[in-house]
Amino acid sequence: MKKLSARRRHPLAALVVLLLALACTGGLYAAFAPASKAQADETAQSLAIDEGKKLFAVGCASCHGTKGQGSSDGPSLVGVGAAAVDFQVGTGRMPAATSQGAQVPSKKAVYTQAEIDQLAAYIASLGAGPNVPTEAEYGTEGADIAKGGELFRTNCAQCHTTGGKGGALTHGKYAPTLEGVAPKHIYEAMQTGPQNMPSFPDTTLTEQNKKDIIAYLNAIDSDETVNPGGLELGGLGPVSEGLFAWIFGLGALIAVAVWVAARTAKAKKS
């Protein structure tokens, strides 16, 4: 202890303490921080990051900046996480044709899933964010469909309608239909809140809640879906029903009326 005490007035002592403190907090952070990256295969991971970086430089950097820092044409991607990349690129929204327009529409995905994973790994390396969910997370096993329906009507129907058919937002923006959207992408959308959608992190909608909602959507839009009554007319409610009633209902009846009126019993000339 004497040695230490003797050197405490040393001109470099402050620096040493500072370094020790930094090393200590850094070490503690490394030990306790949420493990955002799969630790398993370090070399494979860094390889994926490198590949992703190359893909990013070619396909994304023109709008999002060479280091994903963002520009006037695209937001910063630091901290958006792998889930956001997987959603945006996986649903074909990214790469967008233009940064103009009300909203980037979903289209055919340009990249393969392997490339998307590499891009996601690179973006995730820029800053911690939500991971791509596993099948255990978005799978419908152990989900409560009815509870999911209730959560959907409470949290999602305002924009997507109760049937998940989508709806209009202001100035040409819209909530897209949820028909045929992969469960993984729905999970990621809830987690990351793409475009105009608010995000629903696990503190708002727990993992189980998300699972329930996905199970509900699956229940109302799958091969086994029970939706009796005939043609859905787009599932858009009274507007399409009204149009149908006017055009096909009243239209058919007027056609019948014309037909009946044209068939007049001819007065017998006697």
Added chain:
Amino acid sequence: MSTNENAQSRERGKAPAGERVADWADGRLGIYSLAKANMRKIFPDHWSFMLGEICLYSFIIIILTGVYLTLFFHPSMNEVEYHGSYVPLQGQLMSEAFNSTMHISFDVRGGLLIRQIHHWSALIFLAGMFVHMMRVFFTGAFRKPREINWLFGFLLFVLGMFTGFTGYSLPDDLLSGTGVRFTEGAILSMPIVGTYISMFLFGGEFPGHDFVARFYSIHILLLPGIMLGLVVGHLILVFYHKHTQFAGPGKTNKNVVGMPLLPVYMAKAGGFFFLVFGTIAAIAALAQINPVWVFGPYRPDQVSTGAQPDWYMGFAEGLIRFMPGWEVNIWGHTLVLGVFIPLVLFGVVLAALALYPFIESWITGDKREHHILDRPRNAPTRTALGVAWVTMYMITLVGGGNDLWATHFHLSINSITWFVRIFFFVGPVIAYILTKRICLGLQRRDKDKVLHGRETGTIKRLPHGEFIEVHEPLSQEQLFTLTAHEQYEPAAVGPAVDENGVERKIKRSEKLRAKISGAYFGEDQQIPKPTVEEYKEITSGHGHH
């Protein structure tokens, strides 16, 4: 064999069985003379005269299917847990009303089909009434002596709207509950009385526990009862006034040319009922309507986008949607103009329709009976006003579905709303001008046809090389039909002095009337009918055209 029997019974001096039954009934009901007088009642033939029948039959279908639905529906807001066969709602808490609607839809034999027939025929009933009313309007069938019947029909339309609305609200699903909430908002926007009416209607704060039961008695008893009475009155008046007919040779204001009720119209109308029922049943079997299981049970804390009422309330929805959210505060009281003005407009738009016959008869000053229909082109101002009204109505409907136009045509909902705001005012004006121009154009064409005959499309070359188109003169019948309408003179303000030479006070209403009358019938507002002299002058000259 039966002829043998008949012959035998006749030999014994006994009337045939049918006659005996008829005698028995007549001895007790005394309907023979009544039936004799009315069985041969004549109805003219035109497809547009059957629009009212579509309404009548769909109304009957609604009553029949509605009775079936009451057997299974529980008009109660008690909370129950769902245990029916629709999996995605199992275990959810819902009102008994919603639960029983789910039960009807999934577990009652034929329940869903009957529900869908009921709902589709309701939409078609209202659409039919709308078109029927337009037919009556544009042909001037509302003129004396039919003004009261116009009002009966108008009341049927308005009551139909509210009967439809209360029925739409009964399942207590998320969509209809939103509509009821909308209604509550409209009621609350009424100054002073709004809160009281809302508290009274819902038995306290919205949604309370009463509205389904109350709407139920309004929907199945009160309104249909009144409507049934009005329908009967409407039909009695049609019988009493006799049906109107289009102008034509042999058709006068004092006769009806057509077919007798029995047997021709009985067969036609009877057959038409089944055709209507069949068409509606086919539609109900093919196309889904109001899938309450998709909407889920109503909860005031939930709401869905794309929430619209059935089409007949769509114009109310539109009025609300495009109205700016104005709000004023007067002496500490908030007046929600954003909702109250649409509510007032809702009444004004409908009242304009109800009062039009009276307004027109005041303008024309015509107190005669009219049984011959106008062709819309021959009443250009009326037709133009009607089209303007329909245009305004349609524009509010566009406003009511603004979100769907936005998503399906990739437009901005804000632009649509602004379009509707502007065209709510401009659209009717454009429609008025265009319609009037078209009517006058058609009148000119009629005149041309009368004077110069029909264009045959046959081109003839004259000896000196000139090409002419051969015009074929119209038949006497066609000439009559095209010139049968009468044209009003614009009303003039009476003389400025009375019979004693004293300056007369001219009432402001008289001046107004003359002014409007001028706009209706003044110069350039109608094309003068070809006169006999004109016709003779043109047709006498040979090779004139």
